[in-house]
Amino acid sequence: MSVEFLPEELIAQVLSYLPVKSLMQLRCVCKAWNSLLSHPKFIKLHFRQSKQNIQIICESFDFSFLPFPLNTLLNNPSTIKSTKNCFPFPSPADYFYQFIGSCNGLFCFLLKMNNLGKCIQNTWFQLWNPATNTLSNKFGHQSYPLVNQHPILRCSAFSFGYHNSTDTYKCVYFRPNKLEIFTFGGSLWKIIQLPHIVPLEHSGRVPSTRSDLSEALYLNDTINLLARDIAKQILIISLNLGTDTYCRLLPPQDFVEVSIHLPTIHVLEDSLCFSHHTQNTHFIIWKMTQFGIENSWTQFLKINYLDLDIHIDYKYFLAPLCLFENGIALVQASNNHRLQVILYHWGEKRIEKTRMQELTMWMFNQNHVESLAPTDSRSQPNFKHIRSY
Numbered sequence: 001m002s003v004e005f006l007p008e009e010l011i012a013q014v015l016s017y018l019p020v021k022s023l024m025q026l027r028c029v030c031k032a033w034n035s036l037l038s039h040p041k042f043i044k045l046h047f048r049q050s051k052q053n054i055q056i057i058c059e060s061f062d063f064s065f066l067p068f069p070l071n072t073l074l075n076n077p078s079t080i081k082s083t084k085n086c087f088p089f090p091s092p093a094d095y096f097y098q099f100i101g102s103c104n105g106l107f108c109f110l111l112k113m114n115n116l117g118k119c120i121q122n123t124w125f126q127l128w129n130p131a132t133n134t135l136s137n138k139f140g141h142q143s144y145p146l147v148n149q150h151p152i153l154r155c156s157a158f159s160f161g162y163h164n165s166t167d168t169y170k171c172v173y174f175r176p177n178k179l180e181i182f183t184f185g186g187s188l189w190k191i192i193q194l195p196h197i198v199p200l201e202h203s204g205r206v207p208s209t210r211s212d213l214s215e216a217l218y219l220n221d222t223i224n225l226l227a228r229d230i231a232k233q234i235l236i237i238s239l240n241l242g243t244d245t246y247c248r249l250l251p252p253q254d255f256v257e258v259s260i261h262l263p264t265i266h267v268l269e270d271s272l273c274f275s276h277h278t279q280n281t282h283f284i285i286w287k288m289t290q291f292g293i294e295n296s297w298t299q300f301l302k303i304n305y306l307d308l309d310i311h312i313d314y315k316y317f318l319a320p321l322c323l324f325e326n327g328i329a330l331v332q333a334s335n336n337h338r339l340q341v342i343l344y345h346w347g348e349k350r351i352e353k354t355r356m357q358e359l360t361m362w363m364f365n366q367n368h369v370e371s372l373a374p375t376d377s378r379s380q381p382n383f384k385h386i387r388s389y
Contacts, residue, residue: 012036016046019053020131020370043372047104055368056321057130058339059099065130067368073341073354074324088128088135100171101160101218105129105371108160108171111138119146125171125182127375130368136375140171140182140189157199159216159223163241170241172223174199174216179237181244190244196230197237200262219267220291224249226265234263236274238292252286252297261312266320267367268328273300275320281305283318283330301328307349308342322367 015023015037023046027034036042054070064087088109089097095113102108107128114121124138157174169184176199179192216225223239234257236249251263251274263276272288274297283303290296305312310332312318321329327345343352 008036012042012045016042016049020046020050020372023372024132037372043374047369047371047373050105050369050371053369054322055370057102057368067130070322074322074329074343086130086133088126088130088133098158100125100158101216102368103160103162103169103218105131105369105373106169106375108169110158114146116146120144121146125184127169127184129371129373129375131370132372132374134375139184142189157216157225159218159225161218161221161223161241163221165221165242168241170223172216172225172239174225174227174237179239179246181239192239192244192246194227194237194246197227197235200226200228200234217265217267219270219272222291224265224272226263236265236272247292249288249292250294252299254299255286261317264319268300268320268323273320277312277318280312283308283312285320285328301346303344303346308344308351309353310342 015026018026023037027037055067056070056073058066058068060066088107089095089111095111098110098112100108100110107130109126109128111124111126112121113123120143123140123142123144125140126138127136128134159172159174160169161172162169171182171184173180173182173189174194177194177197179194181190181192182188183190216223218224221241223241225237225239227235227237229235234251234255236251237246238249239246255263255274255276256278257263257276260280261277263274266273266275268285268287272291274286274288276284278284281304283301283305284299285301285303286297287300288296289298308330310316310318317333319331321331321341323329324343326347327343330342330344331339332342333339341354343354345351
């Protein structure tokens with residue numbers, strides 16, 4: 001059977017297994033293929049197939065972004081190197097940028113630019129697809145007084161998520177006592193009051209020159225953020241992106257804040273996890289087996305520092321990366337920006353270590369999947385129903 005007689009459905013199925021780079025080249029074959037590969041239905045199909053090829057994204061000292069295939073890291077735990085080096089913005093000197101989050105293969109950045117003449121700081125959001133190297137227009141503009149740096153900018157957290165039922169992307173701005181929500185494609189901010197709630201003091205990374213201050217993650221149509229209440233108790237604010245309502249989730253009952261390191265939240269196997277250090281000897285990971293149910297916190301792992309062959313003090317940070325068969329991958333970083341990944345086989349209490357290449361500064365996205373998703377809101381595919389062709 002010649003190619004010209006192959007049904008379009010079969011062609012789509014075959015092409016959906018190819019990487020984005022190859023598909024971008026195949027768009028030039030003919031108008032029919034260009035139309036097929038740009039169709040929202042094919043973009044959804046390709047995204048489903050690509051979920052098997054997870055990447056972790058690191059940032060380098062020259063402000064570029066380095067993708068590392070997760071399978072390579074797990075199956076060949078020697079020093080690994082990235083195959084690409086990319087940067088979405090014209091010049092990092094023009095404005096300060098901050099990674100906020102990732103969904104469906106799209107990265108969301110907060111851009112900040114100072115206008116010294118008017119003594120204000122302008123901020124925008126911008127979406128970038130690193131696989132297609134396409135960048136959206138700026139959106140969600142706000143301005144703040146530039147006088148001794150506005151308090152809002154000193155204690156705030158940002159996040160980015162997607163709501164499946166309404167097919168909308170949203171940027172969430174968490175600052176003391178309120179949440180501000182911007183829907184991609186709109187022009188207005190929605191404000192939700194959070195009385196006596198403030199972001200946690202840091203972003204779950206080693207202290208650095210960056211101003212990100214709080215842990216925030218996307219899971220199951222919700223944005224989840226670490227916070228403190230008026231009694232200084234740590235809690236999780238979980239924002240429903242469909243209803244724009246929130247609930248408060250308490251950490252595990254056995255958690256006692258005594259470590260020099262603040263706790264962090266993560267996603268492991270589609271479950272919300274809460275990790276912390278205890279007695280300066282162990283690293284503990286809790287899993288919420290039923291999302292939103294505080295009584296479902298279950299201690300998943302308790303790892304002795306000695307088993308990891310590491311020493312933890314204020315200079316070091318440890319966080320879970322992903323699970324694999326009979327083990328867990330952890331990322332360890334220091335405040336001199338050295339990164340290494342530790343593969344811990346819990347049955348044998350055996351470890352393997354790999355150091356990221358020297359130029360790597362920080363691992364800021366752990367579950368990136370390449371996609372053909374456009375950055376233009378007018379052509380966004382609906383990811384809520386991913387069906388075969």
